[in-house]
Structure formats: structure tokens, C-alpha cells
Amino acid sequence: MNQHTIKRFEDELNELKDKVLAMGGLVEKATKRSMNSLIKQDAKRAHKVIERDHAINAMEIEIDEMSRTILALRQPAASDLRFVMTTIKVVTDLERMGDLAENIAENMLKTEEHPLTQVSSLQSLADLVLDQLKEALDAFAKGDMAEAMICIESDNKVHAKYKSMQREYLTYMMEDPRQITAGLIASDIARSLERIGDHAVNIAEMVVYMVKGHEVRHVDHDTAAALIGGELQDKT
Amino acid sequence: MNQHTIKRFEDELNELKDKVLAMGGLVEKATKRSMNSLIKQDAKRAHKVIERDHAINAMEIEIDEMSRTILALRQPAASDLRFVMTTIKVVTDLERMGDLAENIAENMLKTEEHPLTQVSSLQSLADLVLDQLKEALDAFAKGDMAEAMICIESDNKVHAKYKSMQREYLTYMMEDPRQITAGLIASDIARSLERIGDHAVNIAEMVVYMVKGHEVRHVDHDTAAALIGGELQDKT
Structure with a gap:
């Protein structure tokens, strides 16, 4: 590749x-809005989440198409190839998270007839998984493994809270x-919130793969931490 | 590529x-076995499903790695590239289906203390989604769009049955x-069974993309049928 092509590829x-x-x-917005609709009993916001899910779906297809084009025309190697493969996986998780936010909004509409007596524990579960999503996206943006590990390690806490609820x-x-x-x-x-957290963990695990080429999918979180521990210590 | 390389690539x-x-x-085996464990109240089979989920997870990683190697070394184009991209998506669905079969097995273990009074409707839902999985895999194996559409069109029936249950x-x-x-x-x-059916539909939609380059994800099933209708009529 010449300088011009390299620049365009970057x-x-x-x-x-x-x-x-x-x-x-x-x-992120869809998840927050669906929870706000629940807390404030605002059906209009819930409808907005449902109406706008198609925009998230459209982005999945657009990003897949762009990934395919890059693979076809640029034939990326090494870390660039891992980045494109990560992207192909990550958009699947994001699309599914959008569906789960929509599911929360649909449940909100049912609460008009069947009011929930208390929603504060749902809000605090939502806060935890929204943190995980933010960490996963930050980790992806910066290729930051420490951030990815924070997301992965939160999983136990989220799961325990979910079980107790x-x-x-x-x-x-x-x-x-x-x-x-x-x-x-x-x-x-x-359950939808807990699943959103699971997908954030999937994204964080793909970020670790993207950065280091290590697989941390399907290993328990302590092993994952040990596997990439060396690199994290180097950074601190 | 010379003849030898082309042969190796194929x-x-x-x-x-x-x-x-x-x-x-x-x-498929995990799903069938988890349902058999439920019908026959055989906890041993349920434990087997749980123990063997790691084999499904390991295959996801192995297949992703092989896809990455093919992208890096062979730089496939056109339909070959779509096939590899489809593979990367499909294994994510299969891995998740394995988790759902494991979830059924875990629920079976709870039925020892809380027996279900009748399981025949669960079995008939399982039969429907196992058909969908078979259709999706056949469609993938043969690049058969007609088979893919049968899987996609079953979705309404599965969803209606699930809702009524x-x-x-x-x-x-x-x-x-x-x-x-x-x-x-x-x-x-x-719910786990219904989700297994959803993932089968995802696979079938990716097969349509693989064969024709058409996107039928995120469009309703009638539109999908219309979009690929021409090709199906050619085959009949």
C-alpha cells in the first residue's frame, strides 16, 4: 500500500x-429511556424506544456491510483483522441489547394496567448494567484492557443482584x-437488564481478544483476570 | 492463485x-437431551448437557480462529467472503443456543423438587424449534434459500404457540x-425454546444473505418472502 492508501485505510x-x-x-439511550419511562410512568417515552429500535437494527446492517467492504478491498491483517472481526461480533451484541431495551419498554406499557409497587431495585440493576455498557464501549474505543476487565469483573455482582431480585x-x-x-x-x-449486562461482558471479552489476541470467552472471570493480569500490571 | 492453492482454499x-x-x-443433541431429561425425569441426562456445554463453547472459538486464518491468508472475495462472514455470525447463534439448552437442563433439575404437571406442550414447542434448527442447518449446508424461508416462516407459528403457553x-x-x-x-x-427458534431464524436469515447478498434481517417475514420470492419461484 502507498502512503495515500494507508491513510485512507486508517x-x-x-x-x-x-x-x-x-x-x-x-x-445506551434506548436502555436509559426505557427505564425512565418505567420510573416516570411515561408511556410516550416507551413508545419512542419501540419506534426507534429500527435505527439500531439499520446500523447493524450498515456496519456489517462496511466491515465486509473493508475485508474485501483492504484485506486487513493482524490487529486490523482482529479489529474488524471484533466489530462483526460486537454489533450483534449491540443489536440484541437494543431488542432488550425494547422489551423493557413493552413491559413498561403493561405496568399501566399492572402497576409495580417498587422499581428502585430495577433502577439500581439498570445503573450497574449501564456502567458495564459504558465500560465495554470505552474499552472498545480505546482498546483499553483494564476497562474491559472492570466490565467483566462486574458480572458476578450483577448476577448476584439479579438472583436476589x-x-x-x-x-x-x-x-x-x-x-x-x-x-x-x-x-x-x-432479566432483560441482566442480559444487557451479559452482552456488555461479551463485548469486553472481544476487546481483550482484539487487543491481545487472547481468548477470554468461556473461561471464568478469575481465570480471565489471571490470563491478562501481566499486561494489566504493566499498565499500572 | 494456482490450481493447487485454489484446491486447498476450497x-x-x-x-x-x-x-x-x-x-x-x-x-441439536443438547436441546434434545435436555428435553428428554425433562420428559423422562432423568437428572443424569440433564447433568450431561450441563457438563458438555464447554465442547460447544470450544467449537465457537475454534471456528472463529479458522475463519480469521482464512481471512488473513486467503483473502476471500464475493460469495466466499460472505460465507466466512456468515460463519462468524452463525457460531455466535449456535453458542447461545447451547447456553439455552443448558438452561433447560438446569430447570429440569429444579423440577425434582417442583414437578411440572404436564410437559407435552413443552415437547411440542421443542419439536417445532428443533425442526427450525434442522432447516437452518440444512439451508446453511446446501446454501438452500427455500429451506431457509421455511425456517423463517415458521417463526410466526412458534411465537403464537409460545404466547399461548x-x-x-x-x-x-x-x-x-x-x-x-x-x-x-x-x-x-x-422461553428458552422460543429463543432457540429465534436463533435458528437468525441463521436462516444469514444464509439468505450468504446466497444472494440480500439482507432479510430486521424486515418482517412477508417482506423477506417477497424480497427473495423471485429466486424461489425459479427453483420450483
Whole structure:
């Protein structure tokens, strides 16, 4: 490649990254808005999340198309190739997160008929997974493994909170069967939030692969930390 | 590329396809086995599904690695590139389906304490989504769009059945609050099955993209049928 082509290739990779981050921004917004609609009992916001999911879907296809073009025309190697492969995986996670935010919005609409008695624990679960999403996107933007590990390590905390909330909903439904529908709605929202956190962890794991070429998918989080521990210590 | 290189490249693409189909076979087996463990109340089979999920996870990483190597060394273009990109997406769906089969097995273990009163509707939902998985894998194996469309079109039927089952579980829990835990278990198994069907549809949509270069992701199924209708009519 000559200097001009190299410059154009770098520009394309940066544009690809910017698109992924923009898509991540839309997902973040959809998740926040769906939770706000729930907290403020504002059906209009919930409808907005549902209407706008198509924009997230469209970005997935646009980014996949751009990745394909880069693979076809630039034939990237080494870390550039890992970056493009990571992008192809990451947009799948982001698209699914958009669906989950939409699911929260749809559940919000059901709460008009079946009000939830308390939503503060859902909000605090949402805060945790929104932090994870932010960490995952930051890690992707900067190729920052330390940030990726923060996201991955939060997973245990999120999962424990989710499990305890599910137990709470069960008790609540058993004590007052009239609350079964509300309990199921709350339980489904909690599950969607937990899944959003899972997808953030997937993204963070792909970032580790992108930066180091190490696979940390499907290993437990302590092993993952040990695997990439050396590099993290170098940075601190 | 000389003849020798072309031959080796073709062999590699075939090997990649075989690996995806083998992974699909493991997912099919895990799903069937988890349902059998439930029907026959055989905890041993459920444990086997849980223990063997790592083999599915390992195949995802192996196939991604092979895809990356092919992209780096062979720099495929046109339909070969679409095939490799499809593979990268498809293994993500298969891996997730393996997790869902594991989730069914974990729920089966809970039924020892909370027996489900009837599992026949779960079995018939499982039969539908196992058909979808088979259709999706066949479509991928043969690049067969007609088969892919059969899978995609089943989605409405699966979704309607799933919704009606969820309504049934709700009624059941409301009538007898002692059955809430059993109802939640049945509901969670039904959801895992429905999600397995969703992932089969994702695979079928990627097959359409692989064969024709058309995107049918995120369009409704009637539009998808219309989009690729011409090609299907040519075949019949």
C-alpha cells in the first residue's frame, strides 16, 4: 500500500469504530429511556424506544456491510483483522441489547394496567448494567484492557443482584397471588437488564481478544483476570 | 492463485462448513437431551448437557480462529467472503443456543423438587424449534434459500404457540399459588425454546444473505418472502 492508501485505510477503520460507538450510544439511550419511562410512568417515552429500535437494527446492517467492504478491498491483517472481526461480533451484541431495551419498554406499557409497587431495585440493576455498557464501549474505543476487565469483573455482582431480585419477586407473588402479573413483569425487566449486562461482558471479552489476541470467552472471570493480569500490571 | 492453492482454499472452506455443521449437531443433541431429561425425569441426562456445554463453547472459538486464518491468508472475495462472514455470525447463534439448552437442563433439575404437571406442550414447542434448527442447518449446508424461508416462516407459528403457553402458565399460577414455582420453571423452559427458534431464524436469515447478498434481517417475514420470492419461484 502507498502512503495515500494507508491513510485512507486508517480513515476507514476509524469511521468503522465511530459507527460502532454511535450504535452503542443509541443502545445506551434506548436502555436509559426505557427505564425512565418505567420510573416516570411515561408511556410516550416507551413508545419512542419501540419506534426507534429500527435505527439500531439499520446500523447493524450498515456496519456489517462496511466491515465486509473493508475485508474485501483492504484485506486487513493482524490487529486490523482482529479489529474488524471484533466489530462483526460486537454489533450483534449491540443489536440484541437494543431488542432488550425494547422489551423493557413493552413491559413498561403493561405496568399501566399492572402497576409495580417498587422499581428502585430495577433502577439500581439498570445503573450497574449501564456502567458495564459504558465500560465495554470505552474499552472498545480505546482498546483499553483494564476497562474491559472492570466490565467483566462486574458480572458476578450483577448476577448476584439479579438472583436476589428474582427470589424477592417469587416471595412477593406467593404472598399475594393478585400480584403475580406485576411480579412477572418486574421479573422480565430484571432479566432483560441482566442480559444487557451479559452482552456488555461479551463485548469486553472481544476487546481483550482484539487487543491481545487472547481468548477470554468461556473461561471464568478469575481465570480471565489471571490470563491478562501481566499486561494489566504493566499498565499500572 | 494456482490450481493447487485454489484446491486447498476450497478444502478449507469445506472444512469450515463441516465444523459449523458439527457444532450445530452438538446443539441439536443438547436441546434434545435436555428435553428428554425433562420428559423422562432423568437428572443424569440433564447433568450431561450441563457438563458438555464447554465442547460447544470450544467449537465457537475454534471456528472463529479458522475463519480469521482464512481471512488473513486467503483473502476471500464475493460469495466466499460472505460465507466466512456468515460463519462468524452463525457460531455466535449456535453458542447461545447451547447456553439455552443448558438452561433447560438446569430447570429440569429444579423440577425434582417442583414437578411440572404436564410437559407435552413443552415437547411440542421443542419439536417445532428443533425442526427450525434442522432447516437452518440444512439451508446453511446446501446454501438452500427455500429451506431457509421455511425456517423463517415458521417463526410466526412458534411465537403464537409460545404466547399461548405463557398465558396458560399465568392462569395456572393464579388459580393455584402453590404452583407458582412450577409455573415459572415451565415458563422459563418455554422461553428458552422460543429463543432457540429465534436463533435458528437468525441463521436462516444469514444464509439468505450468504446466497444472494440480500439482507432479510430486521424486515418482517412477508417482506423477506417477497424480497427473495423471485429466486424461489425459479427453483420450483
